[in-house]
Amino acid sequence: MTVATLYEPSRYGRSLDQAAIFGDAALKPRLAAALAAAGGGPVVAPACVVVRIEGACIRDRGITIQRDGASLPLFETYRPADLYAVGMPGPCHAPQVLPDTHAYLLLTSSGTFNWGHWLAEDLPRFRAVSRIAAGRPLCVLMHGFVPAIDRRKIELMRALSERADVQLRLLRPDTAYRAADLYFVSPVSGQPGPKHPDALADLAAAGEALIRRQAKRWWRLIPVRPKRIFVTRRAARGRVPVAWDEICTLLQARGYRPFDPEGAPALEQVAVFAGAEAVVGCMGAAMVNTLFCRPGTPVLHLAPDSFPDPYFLDLAAARGHRYGVCYGTALDPTRPSQTTYVLDPAHLDRALAWLDGGAQRSAA
Template identity: 30%
Template sequence: MPPTPISLPDGAVILSLTSPGFDAAYPRVVNKGLIPPDVLEPMEWAWTTRRFPERPVRVLRLTDVWVAKEGLVFDRDGTLYRETITQHSAGEVEQARAAVLEAIGRGGPVAEPDAGGPVLLCKKRGIGNYGHWLMEMLPKAQLVHRHLPELGARFLVAHAPGQLNDTMAFSLSMLGIDLARTIVADDTPRRFADLLLVDGLSEHGGYMSPLVLDSAEAMAGRVPAAGVEQLFVTRRSTGFRRVVGEDDLIALAQSRGYAPVDPGALTLPQQVSLFKGARRIVGVMGAAMTNIAFAPPGARVVTLAPAGMPDTFFWFIATLRGLDYAEVRCLQSGPVRGVMPWDTDLVLSARDRERIFAD
């Protein structure tokens, strides 16, 4: 049986910030009855929380540790730090531990630690998802870059698929971070003499700190608003989780003054610019809708969501940003085209097609 994971040591904390408390309102959910009870239950916990109290956000400095998989951190003996388990399964954790123990056992030059100075871990579960990067990994880079510049930290990021690599580079540059100071890593265990960790910014599905918006605001400050006030966000480039009869829906959106946009086909600065000026945004729930983090407070956001998709991520963003948020739950149709059971086509009723664009 593997050893019990250990907690990050309090003595390793080098900076502690207070994440402000915030109030939250239950979202407007259309067709809530379509949501299966086992999907609704975990979302209800967050949705019914009226006040998220202030809490600490810590930066810790660890000596001689291993990083494996999507940000799992082990001490020099191969014992896992509990706080770095972010949606990893027990099997994935054990695979990572076995790989670390094998690397420790090899010894020699292969196992020598990186000793080039402090490295900040900007890698967690969900490395292939734009939303996870923008709201859960990039904010860590912004926090250390802003509050601990004297460390001259480097930044450990994942090797992400496709265009996301360019997006990650764009975002770091927009924060003023020199890309020469990044280390791109795959799942292979790597040993570091000096590793920085940020703990407490988010718990996927259960909490998001207001401090995560610091990076979004810094990026938005670098580009002008595009001047488009109404956006209809499509998923054409993604190829799944799309509305049945989307062409007709786009035509309807255009007749109501909405500009169709496929963020997956745009550069990051173009996406930031478009959403920065948008006052009304409608789109299918997915990574591209993370861009509502750049929208002005008070903007109206409607997400079209599969009935069986458990998600509070976009509600948290809207709450922190002060957006007028609603989601329309849709029947699911056809085969699963992505990796999750809710990655099907969506059926939007004629009535819902009208009201998502109504005042």
């Protein structure tokens, strides 16, 4: 049963700026094909609604209900097109029963274990807590995977919460749960696919408001907030260019300060990206933090040419950012999305000149 519409459908433009793609010319047809496979542009992001489900069973990131002896899955929790597809859930055997002292809101998606996907796909739906009047305390459920990331998620949700009565609970992905009264919010972002610009804008605005409320704390944590940042990425995560240390030194010489989101509290990440005039970093989860950047901010991604993923193009288009990519030659074709790669110095130099110019326009 639909109980509220969180967002109406919204349209935005999505196209590749060929002048902001730096790499071998032979790559560009593959980029165009990847964009076409994602739906091309312009894009219509569908409406986002809050639904109430009675007698729901949660297993991993899937939801099922029992009807006439059959276990019926909620399609939005196992969308086959998602990057990390969750298998179709079957019958819910011997589940833990969640106490009926609370109503429950489940925030989950196929990529919820990943900080970036959670940030763009789950967190914007947290706004639904203000639209749920259940007549009892509300408990927000999410799946726990990596304790350090889970702590950052909880930190950010508590800081953003507008309701004092909201509780947060982590679920185990290997355990089934049954809830008599469960709320679920339809997706605001796809993998790949549309990202609702209003949902992301509201999250960015909430982040800005949070920074203003805690201004004294931020100035103590970050005495001089960097305006031009490069986002560091650890080699173990993959998708890092060869000679990354030398590239980092080059970026610092051009006035870009390093920032390691993996080692920073969630609230500090919001503050740093919200104040950035230009961002450069390896394409990956940490770069989803750019959704907190103001419209018009230039964002340059570094990536292997075996990874023409339009996900971040969609993110930039939905937020009104200037999107650029510098592609390097992939070294391991068996791991196209995680391989190391070699950046051509000429391509990188032109990409950084583009980023510097964008930073000057952003500051003006």
